[in-house]
Amino acid sequence: MKNPNFDYDVIYIGSGHAAFDGAKTLCKQGFKIAFVEAIAVGGTCPNWGCNAKISLDGPVTLAKTQRRMKDIVEGDTKLNWKENIKHKREGILPIKVDREATMKSLGMDVIHGFAKFTDAHTLEINGEHVTSDKIVIATGLTPHKVEIEGTELSHDSRDFMELEDMPKRMAVVGTGYIAMEFATMANEAGADVTMFMHGDKALRPFYQPYVKILMDEMKASGIKFIENSGLRSFSQDGDEYTVTYADNQQLTVDYILDASGRVPMVHNMGLEEVGVKYDDKKGVLVNEYLQTSVENIYASGDVAATGQPNLTPTATFESQYLKHLFAGETDQPIDFPAIPSVVFTSPRISQMGVTVDEANASDEYTVEEHDATNTWFRQITKEPVVKNAYIFDKEHRLVGFTEISDQADNAVDMIVPAVNMKMTPLEIERNVHLFPSIGHDTWKNI
Ligand SMILES: Cc1cc2nc3c(=O)[nH]c(=O)nc-3n(C[C@H](O)[C@H](O)[C@H](O)COP(=O)(O)OP(=O)(O)OC[C@H]3O[C@@H](n4cnc5c(N)ncnc54)[C@H](O)[C@@H]3O)c2cc1C
Numbered sequence: 001m002k003n004p005n006f007d008y009d010v011i012y013i014g015s016g017h018a019a020f021d022g023a024k025t026l027c028k029q030g031f032k033i034a035f036v037e038a039i040a041v042g043g044t045c046p047n048w049g050c051n052a053k054i055s056l057d058g059p060v061t062l063a064k065t066q067r068r069m070k071d072i073v074e075g076d077t078k079l080n081w082k083e084n085i086k087h088k089r090e091g092i093l094p095i096k097v098d099r100e101a102t103m104k105s106l107g108m109d110v111i112h113g114f115a116k117f118t119d120a121h122t123l124e125i126n127g128e129h130v131t132s133d134k135i136v137i138a139t140g141l142t143p144h145k146v147e148i149e150g151t152e153l154s155h156d157s158r159d160f161m162e163l164e165d166m167p168k169r170m171a172v173v174g175t176g177y178i179a180m181e182f183a184t185m186a187n188e189a190g191a192d193v194t195m196f197m198h199g200d201k202a203l204r205p206f207y208q209p210y211v212k213i214l215m216d217e218m219k220a221s222g223i224k225f226i227e228n229s230g231l232r233s234f235s236q237d238g239d240e241y242t243v244t245y246a247d248n249q250q251l252t253v254d255y256i257l258d259a260s261g262r263v264p265m266v267h268n269m270g271l272e273e274v275g276v277k278y279d280d281k282k283g284v285l286v287n288e289y290l291q292t293s294v295e296n297i298y299a300s301g302d303v304a305a306t307g308q309p310n311l312t313p314t315a316t317f318e319s320q321y322l323k324h325l326f327a328g329e330t331d332q333p334i335d336f337p338a339i340p341s342v343v344f345t346s347p348r349i350s351q352m353g354v355t356v357d358e359a360n361a362s363d364e365y366t367v368e369e370h371d372a373t374n375t376w377f378r379q380i381t382k383e384p385v386v387k388n389a390y391i392f393d394k395e396h397r398l399v400g401f402t403e404i405s406d407q408a409d410n411a412v413d414m415i416v417p418a419v420n421m422k423m424t425p426l427e428i429e430r431n432v433h434l435f436p437s438i439g440h441d442t443w444k445n446i
Pocket residue numbers: 013014015016017018019036037038039040041042043044045048049050053113114115116138139140141157178265269300301302303310311312313315344
């Protein structure tokens with residue numbers, strides 16, 4: 001215990017990556033720590049985010065690969081969605097159980113309930129009050145709902161990942177990360193999927209020529225896209241739902257997935273009362289030390305308005321920064337590296353660092369594009385499309401990358417050190433990779 005004037009040295013509101021990853025080493029240094037968790041220990045990523053999603057996606061990509069190889073690996077592959085959900089449940093349960101057990105075995109407390117500030121050092125949970133020297137708001141995001149009549153009839157990504165049976169006809173609102181990934185899964189599991197677009201662009205942060213290729217692949221698999229859909233209402237008649245859009249056009253479906261974004265968990269927590277400033281869309285306002293407008297209160301992860309991508313590696317990085325700050329190991333502002341991201345569709349699109357659009361708008365960079373669809377290694381795996389773009393600075397150091405392929409996640413992961421360590425061509429040459437491998441393939445173009 002560092003400050004005996006309080007019950008705890010640090011309380012984290014939330015128990016996701018923005019909290020746990022840094023806390024576990026902080027507690028080994030003698031800090032007394034608690035987590036307050038309203039729903040599920042581990043937060044979004046394991047329970048209803050990355051781990052849950054990637055578990056469901058595994059058989060989806062396997063089925064697609066098998067179909068491409070069906071002359072060699074014979075048989076008709078059919079996805080059993082019920083078993084896929086069961087497999088996902090079995091896969092994520094141990095993460096949740098182990099996380100709580102690890103927290104307790106390290107001497108950290110887990111308080112189940114919804115936390116509300118009563119003053120800058122005090123939280124009320126289930127009618128009890130606990131105090132802490134520092135408090136970290138790590139409450140993440142929650143699904144946004146479109147503001148139209150009947151919006152309560154739609155489901156969110158968490159509901160989707162508990163679907164026992166895949167509905168025959170599905171409407172998906174949005175074309176962001178969740179919409180595109182979940183539409184891919186639903187389509188492979190046999191649903192007739194129609195996507196309702198806000199405008200005429202999908203996956204806005206990604207390189208649009210690659211997004212177009214992905215959309216063409218999705219269309220070829222039977223997914224329909226309605227541009228500028230102008231949603232008007234959802235209504236129900238028995239087991240059927242009607243989506244009314246545009247100029248009173250209608251589509252009848254069995255399920256509506258609202259994937260129109262996620263918003264910060266900042267309400268009903270007493271933030272206004274203690275003076276913590278926030279923006280409804282961006283989250284809790286923080287300075288370059290992740291400190292809020294109240295000195296002893298910090299924010300970390302998705303809920304912190306840092307302008308960084310809302311991803312698990314970002315949450316982990318911020319949590320670890322706070323660990324160093326609280327332990328007195330740094331007094332420097334947070335210095336974010338380039339954070340890679342990927343949309344887990346088929347094919348996937350990944351990117352990191354300077355984008356192609358940013359590079360094209362500046363004379364600081366050069367862009368080298370490759371079409372690797374016909375290279376030997378990718379032909380042998382029968383990948384339908386493999387394109388990538390490398391962005392270099394004037395010293396020919398790699399500063400950005402994007403790829404569309406089934407292996408785009410592994411490809412971007414391989415080049416992370418080259419970008420973040422600003423490796424020179426000579427240093428890159430000295431890194432020898434496995435052959436044959438995606439790493440070797442990706443690295444050789446740098
Ligand atoms: C469907 C989906 C798929 C995703 N896939 C990926 C992916 O493939 N890769 C990737 O990098 N990222 C992915 N993400 C994003 C990733 O899950 C988040 O960036 C990450 O989980 C953020 O961690 P966090 O700790 O900031 O917040 P969270 O993990 O959301 O944790 C916040 C916790 O705070 C709790 N809480 C909120 N308010 C209170 C309160 N007042 N009192 C007590 N507890 C409270 C919540 O119950 C929650 O458990 C995905 C997200 C979703 C929804």
